[in-house]
Amino acid sequence: MTEMISPDLFASVPDPDGRFGPYGGKFVAETLMSALADLERVYRDLSCDSDFQREFDSDLAHYVGRPSPLYEASRMSDAIGGARIFLKREDLNHTGAHKVNNTIGQALLAKHMGKKRIIAETGAGQHGVASATVAARLGLECHVFMGAEDIKRQSLNVYRMKLLGAEVVPVTSGSKTLKDAMNEALRDWVTYVDNTFYIIGTVAGPHPYPMLVRDFQSVIGREARRQSLAMTGKLPDALVACVGGGSNAIGLFHPFLADEKVTMYGVEAGGHGVETGQHAAPLSAGVPGVLHGNRTYLMQDQNGQIMETHSVSAGLDYPGVGPEHAWLKDIGRVNYVAANDDEALAAFHHWTRTEGIMPALETAHALAYAEKLAAEMTPDQHIIVNLSGRGDKDILTVAAIEGIEV
Amino acid sequence: MSRLTQCFETLSNAGRKAVIPYIVAGDPTVASTVPMLHSLVAAGADVLELGVPFSDPMSEGPVIQRGHERGLANQVSLTQVLEMVTEFRQQDQATPVIIMGYANPVERMGYAVFASECATAGVDGLITVDLPPEEVGPLNVELHKVAIDNIFLISPTTPAQRIKTITANASGFIYYVAVKGVTGAGNLDSSDVGVHLDLIRAETGLPICVGFGIKDAESAAAVGVMADGVVVGSALIDTMTNAMESGSSLDEGIEKAVTLLRSIRAGVDNM
Numbered sequence: 001m002t003e004m005i006s007p008d009l010f011a012s013v014p015d016p017d018g019r020f021g022p023y024g025g026k027f028v029a030e031t032l033m034s035a036l037a038d039l040e041r042v043y044r045d046l047s048c049d050s051d052f053q054r055e056f057d058s059d060l061a062h063y064v065g066r067p068s069p070l071y072e073a074s075r076m077s078d079a080i081g082g083a084r085i086f087l088k089r090e091d092l093n094h095t096g097a098h099k100v101n102n103t104i105g106q107a108l109l110a111k112h113m114g115k116k117r118i119i120a121e122t123g124a125g126q127h128g129v130a131s132a133t134v135a136a137r138l139g140l141e142c143h144v145f146m147g148a149e150d151i152k153r154q155s156l157n158v159y160r161m162k163l164l165g166a167e168v169v170p171v172t173s174g175s176k177t178l179k180d181a182m183n184e185a186l187r188d189w190v191t192y193v194d195n196t197f198y199i200i201g202t203v204a205g206p207h208p209y210p211m212l213v214r215d216f217q218s219v220i221g222r223e224a225r226r227q228s229l230a231m232t233g234k235l236p237d238a239l240v241a242c243v244g245g246g247s248n249a250i251g252l253f254h255p256f257l258a259d260e261k262v263t264m265y266g267v268e269a270g271g272h273g274v275e276t277g278q279h280a281a282p283l284s285a286g287v288p289g290v291l292h293g294n295r296t297y298l299m300q301d302q303n304g305q306i307m308e309t310h311s312v313s314a315g316l317d318y319p320g321v322g323p324e325h326a327w328l329k330d331i332g333r334v335n336y337v338a339a340n341d342d343e344a345l346a347a348f349h350h351w352t353r354t355e356g357i358m359p360a361l362e363t364a365h366a367l368a369y370a371e372k373l374a375a376e377m378t379p380d381q382h383i384i385v386n387l388s389g390r391g392d393k394d395i396l397t398v399a400a401i402e403g404i405e406v
Numbered sequence: 407m408s409r410l411t412q413c414f415e416t417l418s419n420a421g422r423k424a425v426i427p428y429i430v431a432g433d434p435t436v437a438s439t440v441p442m443l444h445s446l447v448a449a450g451a452d453v454l455e456l457g458v459p460f461s462d463p464m465s466e467g468p469v470i471q472r473g474h475e476r477g478l479a480n481q482v483s484l485t486q487v488l489e490m491v492t493e494f495r496q497q498d499q500a501t502p503v504i505i506m507g508y509a510n511p512v513e514r515m516g517y518a519v520f521a522s523e524c525a526t527a528g529v530d531g532l533i534t535v536d537l538p539p540e541e542v543g544p545l546n547v548e549l550h551k552v553a554i555d556n557i558f559l560i561s562p563t564t565p566a567q568r569i570k571t572i573t574a575n576a577s578g579f580i581y582y583v584a585v586k587g588v589t590g591a592g593n594l595d596s597s598d599v600g601v602h603l604d605l606i607r608a609e610t611g612l613p614i615c616v617g618f619g620i621k622d623a624e625s626a627a628a629v630g631v632m633a634d635g636v637v638v639g640s641a642l643i644d645t646m647t648n649a650m651e652s653g654s655s656l657d658e659g660i661e662k663a664v665t666l667l668r669s670i671r672a673g674v675d676n677m
Contacts, residue, residue: 031559191588289513302514
């Protein structure tokens, strides 16, 4: 069905109102509307300003350590005996995940707007760490909102943020996870909107966030495209990435959207199984609605209340998803699938032992699916998996699940 | 003429200001909501604002957040809120009722169904915190069909040139949010409120009511002088829950909140 889509379509979203087809938009309280308009204006000017782009590229090169390598996982590929699997090594970025690509970009925007205080929400803590890191570097005050439940399961990252000088604000409302952290960050922003820049960590939230986070993260796909051509002489046959809010996935997918022969798989958190209702897979089992400033697929009940989610990985434990993914699902350009907790845990171990690369539990969902996918493909084909983050932060979680005291 | 327009005209002719209490449907109990609305009218409320409990009330401070949580724990959905309005209308056909909430429950019900159910129940107006003019078009079409007013918020951060965009979509009245922040936050600066009300008046003849940060008779009177009405929510809920947490019964807790509203009524009338 992708043959029917004009390549120009993907460059045309979002429209000036921030919409990806019926999704996206700006569903926020009036107090934030002018802050969003300011951000949009500043971003529009800076995104075509060569000095700003140079500054961003230079930070990515010298501070983050880009380009990140594309690595062929030969031992795993041989063991599976299907397609060759390549890993886009975002885990090797400074701070250990793809999140920093975006926080570097948004921190530069904050600097240009003269904002001295930044806030962020975080689930697994990777975005919180990446925000605290750029705040330390630029000398900005930083407050990170984190669900009380996530603070428990990601204690290492909490301490990291504190070491970096950020204040970690526990959120005890609702389900005490990522969605509640985002509610609290929005409440803070509405209160301190004059001096505060809200660094949203994923491709969700009100326009222009889904667009600008996508743009900052698209460096992943642009590099992967070049690297694939250099290493294999062709584009990949398939791309695989995990999807919570969806920033690492959109970052990998976006530069390939117009390449109709490249098939794409976004892997959601299946939790205990999509059929059990205990999961975090809105694209697989949700319906469209409005939350956190945008219209998108949501996990909600028949009365429009947002449901509590479950995933072994805090970073995927979110009832919504970026609006561009909602649109890509509807037009059939990307396939959205799910991997369950147990499959992700198995992949965590399997990849650690086979390739010596310990993935984040979020990333392990993508790896679990990639193993299945590769087995159905042939050795002349190749897959790129976004290795979005490293698993150091998850060691205590994995140990606890397996009843091991560290 | 809508019940809201009629209400503000009557008040204006009498030289009075509207007092508008806000409570969350189903908080603290399902059975207490409708009787409390009647008590608030008896204590001097001109218009009633009934909150629709939502799982993610992003613009609410802790006091009203907990009200939403209690409403949800009592399993109050948008459908039940409309049933409460229906029940209220059996005894009171005069007092305008506004429902205030977030977009998703309305989206889930469907705009057309929602508008027609509101009309059947006797709802007069709607405030949807996260539906700014840019996003409200399709819902407004349905509300117009059944003559239900859509009330918009204007905040201290709304640029002067944007006020016109908002008033063009609004009817009933304009709700001016007096503080940057969530409900129940901070103290409002009444001189700053005056400046903004003048800017809004330059664009619309609609009545303007002020909310967020009104806690007592004194703050209500300070704002009432400049506005056409005052909205009070967190202070009522806080009074009620504090009383109940320190051992008062449900009825006593509600009575304390109603007493606060009575004193706000007196403050606004005697300013």
